[in-house]
Amino acid sequence: MDGTTDINARFRILLAQLNPVMGDLSGNSAKALAAWKEGRERGVDLVALPEMFLTGYQTQDLIRKPAFVLDAAQHLDRLMSDCVAGPAIAIGGPFLDGTRLHNAYHVFHDGRIVSRAFKHFLPNFNVFDEVRVFNRGQVQGPWSLDNHGPRIGNPICEDAWYPDVTETMAECGAEILVIPNGSPYFRDKMEVRLNHMVSRVVETGLPLVYLNLVGGQDDQMFDGGSFVLDRHGALVMQMPLFEEGYGEIAFMREEGGWSPEPGMLSDIPCSFEQDYRVMVEALRDYMSKTGFSKTLLGLSGGIDSALVAAIAVDALGADQVRCVMLPSRYTSESSLQDAADAAGLLRCQLDEVSIAGSQEAVHDALAPLFEGQAEDVTEENIQSRLRGLLLMAQSNKFGEMLLTTGNKSEVAVGYATIYGDMSGGYNPIKDLYKTRVFDICRWRNRTWRTWMKGPEGEVVPVSIIEKPPSAELRPDQKDEDSLPPYEVLDGILKMLVDDEKSVADCVEAGYEREIVKKIEHLIYISEYKRFQSAPGARLSPRAFWLDRRYPIVNRWRDPSG
CATH class of the missing domain: 3.40.50.620 (HUPs)
Structure with a gap:
């Protein structure tokens, strides 16, 4: 149980859906401080920022540089010292625990550390390679402010895509899940996110706050779209896609737990x-x-x-x-x-x-x-x-x-x-x-x-x-003198590239084997060109660069079909 027994207690959170710049520790800290001051003006209890906001995301091997990690730690300490006499502030950033580097989520209040959660599930697929740069953390229990408000669990991004971490937090007494994310866009991803988060709510019976980064980083676009679900999985707040901004959500303590009051409901545009x-x-x-x-x-x-x-x-x-x-x-x-x-x-x-x-x-x-x-x-x-x-x-x-x-x-x-x-x-x-x-x-x-x-x-x-x-x-x-009609070409490419299908699968789908084999060959012999190509906006889960990493020298060809 938390320290308050008032059935009518309220706890207000300001979601800071903001756009960091990779490596701009001073600029990102200033943005975080400005968000905290905004929260203080509004009289909220907690200002929450997304995953790895302090450094920007994804850092790739920049985070392996000791001087960068030390600089980030110093900026976190200064931010903690600056955020006094106001709301708590939660922000994502690295943390070096001895020799183990973690993707961490820090909660400060009145110049002291309240909680520090470490990411447990490190994604190692598509554009993600966190096993390379971070150590897996133990699941942390929930935290609460002194004699005030709910017990809050902070699963970090990937931790909320599986039931293990959220269920453990619920068993440890969490009453609200506030999930900081660095979730990049691919087509129709909002529906995927919602489905996963509704599952976490159904499994735990807890309301859930999904807070996402916004802004471009190299090929990736973090699309925001932060949202809040009540204890029944109903959407009660939806922030806009692709836009920086603040979203305020109030939780009321009722019989049976904390419930979010209705907030903004922004439209989700077509694909x-x-x-x-x-x-x-x-x-x-x-x-x-x-x-x-x-x-x-x-x-x-x-x-x-x-x-x-x-x-x-x-x-x-x-x-x-x-x-x-x-x-x-x-x-x-x-x-x-x-x-x-x-x-x-x-x-x-x-x-x-x-x-x-x-x-x-x-x-x-x-x-x-x-x-x-x-x-x-x-x-x-x-x-x-x-x-x-x-x-x-x-x-x-x-x-x-x-x-x-x-x-x-x-x-x-x-x-x-x-x-x-x-x-x-x-x-x-x-x-x-x-x-x-x-x-x-x-x-x-x-x-x-x-x-x-x-x-x-x-x-x-x-x-x-x-x-x-x-x-x-x-x-x-x-x-079309050199290539099949684009309707045919794109159909084959979606199967071979996006879906990793075989030549036999393409032939079964109705494409001519000779054309499929030609396209397969062209894909493989063009790898060296893509290796030297300019970056570009990632729109699918199988974009060329980090999503699809093939050898340049490669003599294998699919014998199927």
């Missing part, structure tokens, strides 16, 4: 909107957190670069985005017009730098060596690499971040030129299959939200959406 906003917010954060304000991209008149341009304008504003058309002798008039129309709709600058002269110069330089050799993909790649060279030169000269524009279908099968159109610092659509590129473009043309800095209405010309995709590296070239 197209969620994907698009992830690409926008991830780019915005990547730019600001790496110190860039302006960006540029090659605008070809094709759908991929048109979508990236729209994302960039919605993230940064038209005045911060510069598009460059780099025509060759194979560039059609319609592509020149489409690029001009796309830039015009977005109201951003469009420059033109022809590669024709450079192309001729390279041809002449190589002619003695290439004499007697037929033209092939070599000459096509030279064009792409010239574009990459000219774009990188502009990036260097003007201090603009160069965006790459390859979709997941192309990235998967290597239908992109390394040191060419793969040159750049970030790829917003890296985890977006080509068929979904079309869907997202149509969605954006009919949808506008206040978080978009671009204009309302059509931003990707319909002519771009409707024309057959082409790299325009040779006369009358079409993507």
